Amino acid sequence: MKAADPRGGRPGALPVLLPFALPENRAAARLRPAHLWLLAGLALVAVPAWAQGGAAALSPLEVVIKWAPLLLTGFAFNVAISLMAMAIGTVAGIGLGLAMLAEGRVLPRLAWCATQVFRNVPWLVLLFFVMFLVPFQITVFGIRVPLPDWVKATFGFSLPVMANVAEIVRGAVRSVPNTQWEAAESLAFTRRQTMWRIILPQCAKRMLPPWMNVYSLIAMATVQASIVGVTEMLTLTAQVHAAEGGRPELFAPLYGFALLCFFLYCYPIDRFTAALERRFETR
Amino acid sequence: MIATIQAWFQQLYETTGFNFTVFYDPYDWDRYVAGLRMTLLLGISTILASLVIGAVGALLQSGPSRVLRALVNGFVVVFRNTPPLVQIFFFYFGLGTLLPDIRTADGLRAPILNNVQWAIISLSLFAGAFNVEIFRSGIEAVPRTTVEAAEALGYTRFKAYRYVVLPLALRVCLPALNNNLINLLKTTTLAYAIAVPETLYAVKQIWSESQNVLEMMLVLLATYAVLVGVLVWIMHRWERALRIPGYGR
Numbered sequence A: 001m002k003a004a005d006p007r008g009g010r011p012g013a014l015p016v017l018l019p020f021a022l023p024e025n026r027a028a029a030r031l032r033p034a035h036l037w038l039l040a041g042l043a044l045v046a047v048p049a050w051a052q053g054g055a056a057a058l059s060p061l062e063v064v065i066k067w068a069p070l071l072l073t074g075f076a077f078n079v080a081i082s083l084m085a086m087a088i089g090t091v092a093g094i095g096l097g098l099a100m101l102a103e104g105r106v107l108p109r110l111a112w113c114a115t116q117v118f119r120n121v122p123w124l125v126l127l128f129f130v131m132f133l134v135p136f137q138i139t140v141f142g143i144r145v146p147l148p149d150w151v152k153a154t155f156g157f158s159l160p161v162m163a164n165v166a167e168i169v170r171g172a173v174r175s176v177p178n179t180q181w182e183a184a185e186s187l188a189f190t191r192r193q194t195m196w197r198i199i200l201p202q203c204a205k206r207m208l209p210p211w212m213n214v215y216s217l218i219a220m221a222t223v224q225a226s227i228v229g230v231t232e233m234l235t236l237t238a239q240v241h242a243a244e245g246g247r248p249e250l251f252a253p254l255y256g257f258a259l260l261c262f263f264l265y266c267y268p269i270d271r272f273t274a275a276l277e278r279r280f281e282t283r
Numbered sequence B: 001m002i003a004t005i006q007a008w009f010q011q012l013y014e015t016t017g018f019n020f021t022v023f024y025d026p027y028d029w030d031r032y033v034a035g036l037r038m039t040l041l042l043g044i045s046t047i048l049a050s051l052v053i054g055a056v057g058a059l060l061q062s063g064p065s066r067v068l069r070a071l072v073n074g075f076v077v078v079f080r081n082t083p084p085l086v087q088i089f090f091f092y093f094g095l096g097t098l099l100p101d102i103r104t105a106d107g108l109r110a111p112i113l114n115n116v117q118w119a120i121i122s123l124s125l126f127a128g129a130f131n132v133e134i135f136r137s138g139i140e141a142v143p144r145t146t147v148e149a150a151e152a153l154g155y156t157r158f159k160a161y162r163y164v165v166l167p168l169a170l171r172v173c174l175p176a177l178n179n180n181l182i183n184l185l186k187t188t189t190l191a192y193a194i195a196v197p198e199t200l201y202a203v204k205q206i207w208s209e210s211q212n213v214l215e216m217m218l219v220l221l222a223t224y225a226v227l228v229g230v231l232v233w234i235m236h237r238w239e240r241a242l243r244i245p246g247y248g249r
Helices: A033-051 A060-101 A106-120 A123-133 A149-174 A178-186 A191-228 A233-243 A248-280 B002-016 B026-061 B066-080 B084-098 B115-141 B144-152 B157-194 B199-210 B213-241
Strands: A137-140 A143-146 B101-103 B109-111
Touching: A033 B066, A060 A106, A060 A149, A060 A191, A060 A233, A060 A248, A106 A149, A106 B213, A123 A149, A123 A191, A123 B157, A123 B199, A123 B213, A149 A191, A178 A191, A191 A233, A191 A248, A191 B084, A191 B157, A233 A248, A233 B084, A248 B066, A248 B084, B026 B066, B026 B115, B026 B157, B026 B199, B026 B213, B066 B115, B084 B115, B084 B157, B115 B157, B144 B157, B157 B199, B157 B213, B199 B213
Parallel strands: none
Antiparallel strands: A137 A143, B101 B109
16 A cells, blocks of 8 residues: 555545654755756746847847856956955954953953944945945055955955854854863863863864855855945946946846856855754754 | 934034034935835835745645745745845846836836835845745644644644644744844845935935945944844744743743
């Protein structure tokens, strides 16, 4: 007899009368072969429609292919900004997170306030803050150091990263059992030694998945730099659109190309994060 | 009362140079309040719409139809892994120009959906994709025996979802939902990019006309701190009101 789905709701088949079946675990959302068929179908419908662009003007697909090298350079710049912001933000965030856990009264309070402010303010507002209030050049020991806008944008993105990483560090350290601290203390480790040699190495595993989530978010947020005038992928996309005569039917393919680039970059990171989470799951 | 506040800020400007125009210039104040109202409109409408999208998506995702499941999965995966700003541009510029125009009463051509409506649509879809995943994790936490008990009592699949599974799942996933809705409120600033006159847009206009970037930046930070704070407070009240007796502390 075929095992009926207990949720089938077939009249007469009371769930209690059905043989016991282990509940199937539905997996999280991910791409399956079915999506490839859907995409292929869409492409079959969309490509002929694009190709009808006429002889005089390039068809949208040709426009995208023609400008792809330039747009991909822009995308590489986005990735570079996100990597730098992540590096700066992680270092600062670990410092801030440890400050929140420090002994004493003033330092943890201050660190907590800073974390809350930088976490709760919209990223775009922080970006505006840095772009408008940091001077375009600074003078260090009599040497003028120019600060181009992309440097300021990187700094602006590293602020929210810092706050989020600080929260991750704090949460991970809090999740280590107290007995670890006590055991280290009884072995005569100082507080600093305990932190760096015993607690943090255990935390690294727990911190990796949320840290990668933050990276994915910051990689997607770098396009906001175009709003404050940094030349990156979206700025280039708008310029390409203007260069091709500003035809309205070009918007969808050009922005679609940007969506595709980010999707191809972020989706593997997302899957990898989920795989790590499953692997490190402590039960 | 209002006159004294205005006089105080006017005096602050004259004595210290801190030019908080919003608090004494009625024109700037009106623009600021209009921006705040637009942010609230965006925030509330997208929160409600994304909750509906999340609940419906989670229902379909657990449903029997393979095609619907694949569609919901694809939607979630795509919207979670692409930048919200590019989504907004794609919807507003890409799809907005493809839709046919309509004629207004005086014969002018106008797009079917204006920028505010497109912002609401794309932001709701963006947050809704996250909500589907959040609700799904909550639904999975509901014991299977509970669903079976509901079925034994004669609930249909939809009724069991509506009256038994969803209320329990909602309580389980509330902390994650809080985070996402707060994130959504912060993401509404992206509507600035398609010229929706929300708080950031209004404040930017004020500071470029009155030359008081620092002061308006402080007002902006304070505004969002208060908005997020109020949302956090509401969600915590809600969380406490919905608490399942016997769980947690």
